[in-house]
Amino acid sequence: MTSIDITSTDPTTMSSDISLLDPGHKAAGLTASNVACWFGTKKVLEGVNLDMAPGQVTALIGPSGCGKSTFLRTLNRMHELVPSATLAGEILIDGVDIYRGAIPVTDVRRRIGMVFQKPNPFPAMTVAENVLAGLKLSGLKSTRSERDDLIESCLSKAGLWNEVKNRLGDPGRALSGGQQQRLCIARSLAVSPQVLLMDEPCSALDPTSTRRIEQTISEISETITVVIVTHNMQQAQRVSHRCAFFLAAENEPGRIIEEGPTKDIFTNPHDSRTNDYVNGRFG
């Protein structure tokens, strides 16, 4: 197992091989093989193999500190933003390695979007500008009408349009927490990602907003592969097709204990530890 050099700088030139506003893009499959992660000398993940099939929702579950977020962040190269973070193994999007230079890192992150646990809209931007931020950030040109369409379609997909259609000019931070999180989802959708990673997207939200977001996940999963970290077992059952159970024994790196169709994981797990966890007996 060789560590990958991830110190290379971001390329400043953009290769815009996929047209952003083209709705014809397809969900992409992600494959992680033999992934290991370190923070400094501390190894926090080991031997992770996971297939995230196109158009499917994969849920990552497991007790706190077992490396779910870390794994998620390796999938779109956010892991390397932490100083001292290193990794080994391979992550492929539709069979192409994302770490070894075949795709510019900015393209990797645009094709594999991310929604964070804490809503993080850009406070200096309006609601509409927040939705379009991804275009601006990656220097993509678009016409006025394209932008208007994009704002409406993304906010609708995120289930926010009706609430904010009359306040598109308000600052992003004027929205409630749940609305902000849906704004962040809309913002991610605007750059037409092929994969969307979500790290406990509902953990700070009320049940209604949570349902709203789960509905959004089901709707977008036809065209976007979704990988979601959640501590909520019901949520995992409601939204995901497949489920991966992570666990870290004391002073050991985390690994995947069991992975398979959600139904099997919850009703008929092979491993007793999985059974204990999904039934709330530890973690």
Next chain:
Amino acid sequence: MKVPKSLQVDEIKESPSPPNDSEVRINPVVRRNRVDQVYRSIAAVSGSFVFLVMALIGGFLLFRGIDALRLSGWGFITESQWAPDMGGAFGIASLLPYTFSIAFVALFIAVPVSIATALFITEYAPRRIRRFLTATIDLLAAVPSLIYGLWGLFYLQPRIITLSKWLADNLGFVPFFKVNDDFGTSLGVFPSSTFVAGVIVSLMVIPICTSVMREVFGQAPPGEREGAMALGGTRWGVVRDVVLPFGQGGIIGGSMLGLGRALGETIAVTLIISPSFDAKWSIVEQGSNSIAALIALKFSESTETGISALMAAGLALFIITLLVNTAASSVVNRSRSGSATEI
């Protein structure tokens, strides 16, 4: 607690609020422990010490300058000449514009350079050399201004006047770069100008501006940064959409702190300029001035009235820099506590 009106009235009717013991409001007593008390008094004493010194300086300048101010009246603000010793008129009407011109030239150079440097340190430089760069910039602030002045006078000035000449030749239609020289522009009219002094002062201002901006840029919320990166943002995209909007207050505040420093810079300016008391638009032409330089130049050769007049000029400088710095720190503080608030 808000109670509907109807309810409130009912309640008051039903219970005519007996002077219940529990309704006597408490004045919370805080008993500080000894260590806390000691620190408190030390902090209070040193805090008031600063105010005391400021008041003493202001009071002293006023006390010593009041005679001259009485003598000149409003002329102190409207008069360009400075001849208090011969019983002539004196005022800061030409000194102020010169002082500010030098400072503005300095800021015009220092602010963009500082923004770029601060951004490079916080956003682009590899972690390893970040600390080294920061230390180097801070070291620039430690170089005595006399050294800057000497270096500026003997090394930089002979070189920079070529640029002055270029500005005059090519941009002479702009009043700032116009030179009144009947024989065409020869290099001889360019030394000792506002421009040269401003360039030197900018070197002294850059470390101050840079360190304020660097600190504020470094505090840009990591959540927003990551959000921008996760959308496929380039580094420049992150800088433009996250760091700069967040750092606005730092840019303004840092610039104003730099302005305060530039206005008061003395020895380097004194070395560079040749004093002029006719305010002019041109910054590249020979002859400039500043309150601080005037005081340094005239102090040893002044009579009693002359000294008093210099004290009054010092008072003006003191008040201006005090205002600028107060405004600057309030902007910096507001930006830190305000835009950094969590949702």
